[in-house]
Amino acid sequence: MHHNDQPQRCLVRGSLNIDEFFHVQHIVLPGQTISSTKFERRGGGKGANQAAAIARAGGAASLVGAVGEDGAWLVRELEGYGVSTEGISVVQEATGRAIVQLTPEGENCIGACRAARPTSQSDIERHLTATSHLLLQNEIPWASTLAYLVNAHARGLVTIFNPSPMPVDAQLHAFPWKALSWLIVNEGEAEDLLRVVGGNLQGPNIEECPANWPDDNNLRFAFGTLKKLCRCEHLSSTGIVCTLGAAGVLASICDQRELIYLPAAVLQGNVRDTTGAGDCFTGYFVAGLMQFGNKCLPKDEVVELLRVSVQAAGMCVEKNGAMKSIPGRVAVEARLS
Ligand code: ADP
Ligand code: NA
Structure with a gap:
């Protein structure tokens, strides 16, 4: 399966979070105190989720980030998934938190500030040693994201960025795009990005898709957006x-004019919880890329990676x-065979 002899390892420089879920009858109103019917605490943060997904997909993943002393269980949980956690520092502040109110109709969420890890050049160099891939999201200080990206590119690493949540316009304008090998976005992020970096490519994005694709207006819109983005x-x-x-x-891959489309997986069972689906997709896709070192992938291989990622x-x-x-x-793989 491995096409490359060099050891492949992905460094994930990103967030670790404790997500706290309060099951309530309705979202609490200003001045009100209500009790919840159920409480759950789960590990989260895009950095942690995506590192776990790479490891679950069989890739070697190291996570660099920070937790407070209240986050020790989360570090152990990540180790349980096979993530290397030597790069996670325990800092004075509390671990980043998301407080989620879940009602029968929906949910709302408050994100709290995170334990941050200061970044030094010697840390970056140590972390990027014996690393082939770098995966970034946007839940840590922007300066750290940029520093890791620029250094990784200078060392010839494959770099992957999932700009979620979306950086502000000024950050996107000044972003070192040429240092980026792969960009992973959802539809909304693709539109936001085109609006900011698209220059004179504005205007309606709807485009006719190839004849064998599903007849779907959202797909035509995403197709038009992505064609302009690339x-x-x-x-x-x-x-x-x-x-x-769904x-x-x-x-869109380098050196290819035609876009690739794959439908979502056919689902089994009754549960439909899309939380973390994007992170799972990203981790599987990156673990797939790691089988190819830093070569430009042919279209057939990308289709195969996407097929596995969509199924996961x-x-x-x-x-x-x-x-x-x-x-x-x-x-x-059992579900794909
Ligand atoms: P994000 O959560 O980052 O916005 P998406 O909602 O686009 O990401 O979901 C990521 C991937 O998860 C999709 O490309 C698809 O493969 C899978 N997925 C998400 N929702 C569904 C669904 N309802 N049914 C089947 N697959 C889904
Ligand atoms: Na889920």
Whole structure:
């Protein structure tokens, strides 16, 4: 399966979070105090979820980030998934938190500030040693994200960025796009990005899809958006993967004019919890890339990686929770065969 002799390891520089879920009859109103019918605490943060997904997919993943002393169990949980956690420091502040109110109709969420790890050049160099891939999201200080990206690119690593939540316009304008090998976005993020970096490519994005694709207006819109995105000068050397929720995924790869489309996986069972599906997809896709070192992938190989990633993300939707609903590779391959 491995096409490359060099040891492959992905460094994930990102967030670790404790997500606290309060099951309530309705979202609490100003001045009100209500009791919840159920309480759950789960590990989260995009950095942690995506590192866990790479490990579940069979790739070597190291997570660099920070927790407070209240986050020791989360570090152990990540080790249980096979993530290397030597790069996680325990700092004075509390671990980052998300407080979620779950009602029968929906939910709301308050994100709290995170334990941050200061970044020094010697840390970066140590972390990037014996590393082939770097995966970033946008839940840690922006300066750290940029520093890791620029250093990784200078060392010839494959770099992957999932800009979630979306950086502000000024950050996107100044972003070192040429240092980026792969961009992973959802539909909304693709639109936001095009609006900021698209320059003169504005206007209605709807485009006719190839005849053998599903007849779906959302797909035509995403298709038009992605076609314009990959014509942006900034992104001319970056592969772009755009997830479309229940509609599947679109991708554009370097040196190819045609976009790739794959429908979502056919789901089993009754549970539909999309929490963490995007992170599961990203982790599986990156673990797939790691089989190819830093070569430019041919289209057939990208299609195969996407097929596995879409199946894994679909299985994540079939189970409640984020990190703990990420399937292992054996189960994913069994469903594909
Ligand atoms: P994000 O949560 O980052 O916005 P998406 O909602 O696009 O990401 O979901 C990521 C991937 O998860 C999709 O490309 C798809 O493969 C899978 N997925 C998400 N929702 C569903 C669903 N309802 N049914 C099947 N697959 C899904
Ligand atoms: Na889930």
